[in-house]
Amino acid sequence: RKEVEQDPGPFNVPEGATVAFNCTYSNSASQSFFWYRQDCRKEPKLLMSVYSSGNEDGRFTAQLNRASQYISLLIRDSKLSDSATYLCVVPQPNSGYALNFGKGTSLLVTP
Amino acid sequence: DAGVIQSPRHEVTEMGQEVTLRCKPISGHNSLFWYRQTMMRGLELLIYFNNNVPIDDSGMPEDRFSAKMPNASFSTLKIQPSEPRDSAVYFCASTPGGDTQYFGPGTRLTVL
Numbered sequence: 001r002k003e004v005e006q007d008p009g010p011f012n013v014p015e016g017a018t019v020a021f022n023c024t025y026s027n028s029a030s031q032s033f034f035w036y037r038q039d040c041r042k043e044p045k046l047l048m049s050v051y052s053s054g055n056e057d058g059r060f061t062a063q064l065n066r067a068s069q070y071i072s073l074l075i076r077d078s079k080l081s082d083s084a085t086y087l088c089v090v091p092q093p094n095s096g097y098a099l100n101f102g103k104g105t106s107l108l109v110t111p
Numbered sequence: 112d113a114g115v116i117q118s119p120r121h122e123v124t125e126m127g128q129e130v131t132l133r134c135k136p137i138s139g140h141n142s143l144f145w146y147r148q149t150m151m152r153g154l155e156l157l158i159y160f161n162n163n164v165p166i167d168d169s170g171m172p173e174d175r176f177s178a179k180m181p182n183a184s185f186s187t188l189k190i191q192p193s194e195p196r197d198s199a200v201y202f203c204a205s206t207p208g209g210d211t212q213y214f215g216p217g218t219r220l221t222v223l
Contacts, residue, residue, distance in 0.1 A: 097212070
């Protein structure tokens with residue numbers, strides 16, 4: 001089993017729709033989790049951190065289910081500018097600040 | 112403030128040539144990471160440094176790859192000799208010690 005697994009998509013949704021991505025991780029000892037956003041031909045940038053059961057930031061909500069070892073990202077009222085690849089990230093165990101990245105879920109928001 | 116700086120932004124070379132990628136982390140950040148991104152494998156950690164010391168190089172594909180960090184403001188990733196399968200985007204990232212990693216714009220490497 002890979003460390004971090006995501007549905008690659010693509011998810012094609014109309015503006016205003018709500019869309020959710022899931023991510024599963026293999027290391028049950030992980031305490032923190034992250035969602036990064038990567039625009040086409042750009043570098044990844046931190047979108048949200050998740051340390052407890054979840055985190056909300058405006059239209060974005062991240063939820064954590066430790067028992068099932070998955071993390072979700074919910075985007076409400078999606079905008080054209082939300083089109084990007086969303087990377088699920090889990091710290092590597094016992095390795096300082098090294099991170100394991102999922103391969104990403106591609107989102108395309110259409111007019 | 113300047114972010115992570117990488118050079119060159121694009122590199123096209125022929126198989127067998129030496130390639131050197133450069134990174135300047137954000138000032139004050141004491142951890143530096145080199146990643147490789149391909150469509151097939153996604154973003155893979157190659158090596159990372161804490162306070163200029165290599166901590167984990169288990170992600171380095173093979174002996175053709177080497178990385179150095181001679182001081183807190185500069186790191187290099189060298190591929191010698193390069194092969195077509197090394198074609199990828201190489202990212203450098205740094206962190207001050209927290210969870211957030213700040214990525215540079217990447218070097219797009221094409222080996223013909």
